[in-house]
Amino acid sequence: MEIEGPLARLPRPAVMVRGETVASYLWRLAERNGMRFEELARHIGAPRTIRPADPRTEEVRLGPLARQRLAEVSGRPLAQLAQALVSLEHSRITARARRQVQIEPWPENELSVQSCELCAAGRSERPVWRVRGEQWAVCVRHRRWTATAGGNVQIGLEQLPEVVDAHVRRARLERRTGPYARALMADAQQVAVYWWQCRQMAWRGVWRSRQEALGVDRSALWAVPLVVYPEAVAVAEAMAVRERQRAVGRSFAGGPAGWSTGRWTAWVGERLGMVEEMADGGHRALEAWLMAHRNTVPVAARQAQQEERAVPRSVPLPLLEPHRVIAPHGRLEEASCLPWRLGSPMTSTSFGQQGLAAP
Known part of the structure; x- marks a missing residue:
């Protein structure tokens, strides 16, 4: 193609939208x-x-x-x-x-995701389509959830303010953690998917209430990321605490006696307000994650650096095994190291690498 000279500017510019295709x-x-x-x-x-x-x-x-x-x-x-x-x-x-x-x-x-209709109102006569980093998006300003599910889904979150609050916390986690936050969020969502498919943790409580507020049942798989979102963000935050310790070769909470795997999973259960459910089987998914993210620094080296502090929360985390490459776009589950997938049978083969059995 040959360029004959600069082209004239069109008389009516279109408003720019961040992330638009x-x-x-x-x-x-x-x-x-x-x-x-x-x-x-x-x-x-x-x-x-x-x-x-x-x-x-x-x-x-x-x-x-x-x-x-x-x-x-x-x-x-x-x-x-x-x-x-x-x-x-x-x-x-x-x-x-x-x-x-x-x-x-x-x-x-x-596939692209339609931007919040209320954001586009008055700015565009056509729908605005955005490059998606995930299968869905949350508009904090208008409190809406947008997704693709055999059509365009735009859901008001007035009855689910905890979802918007969770998204604000997730954005804060991403600012503090850097690119590694996407992997942690992917792993946390997969943990929540495990709990949802095995009917553990919140399935009788807040998850059932959210499904009722949305007017959907368990067959609506597209709604699962929305239903479990607040708990998934809470798990991702807990994972970030653990990974900041692991980044310097230390055990959870700096390695004091008693802070074992069981103490960490119990702590997550306390954060979620689901201590009994965690003890009754919810711990399995977290243990699978801990096994994939185990501390590989030799004990002697760890003892030699007992005075070293964990990575401060204001400093982005480096990419840690098994997440050395993190795709910025695509299905969030594909960024996870956990093998099970939403909608697939939960069998012992899902835990082959970790050596755990499904409940």
Whole structure:
């Protein structure tokens, strides 16, 4: 594609939305200026045969020249576009490629999620689709849960304020812990999934109440991450405390006598207000996690560094085994080291690596 000169800025810019997909932004920018999607795409370098992209299931990949032309017509600096459109630079198209605009389907585990409808109200006539880091998202401002479940799910959380509060705590955990927080949240969600599928912990109490508030039963698997979310965040916070100790080779709570695996799992049960349920079998999932995250620093080395403190909460944690690579997008469960999956039978094979048996 040859560049004849800078393109003129379109008269009506589209409001930038953090995390929006390129396909969604192109649709909004086109309609904002009375253009068809194909017309705008060809304007920035697409072939004549380009078709409209489906922002629910497809992404538009732009080469360097097309990205520059999009910056020109949108009236936005390229760096600002890249900051908002987080997938903009995730393209293998080179500057020498003839096709600078290509439409690609999202992998099934990375389908985009519709942004909160209330956030988009007054800012866009079309739905806003965002690159998802997970299968769902929480809008703290409007107290809404958005997800994909054979359609678009937008749920008000007025009856479930604890979900919004948990999301605020999770954001704080991510700021303090850094990228490793995604792995901890993934593991914590899998622990909660184990409890939910084995009917342990909160299944008769708060989880049943949340299902009733949502008007769903146990067959609605898409709702499970929402139902268990507050407890999963609490578990992730407890895991972060344990990992800060492990990062310096120390046992939980610095290694005083008595702080064994059993003491840590009991402490988690206390935090959740479910001490009896934890003792009756809920501890198994946490023990599977502890086995995968066991302290590999030799005892002699640990004794030699007894005075070393755990990593302060304000300092991001380094990536620890078994999480050396953490994908920033996709299903949250895929970032977990725990083998079981929501909807799959809970058998002893799920614990093969840890040597534990399902209840």
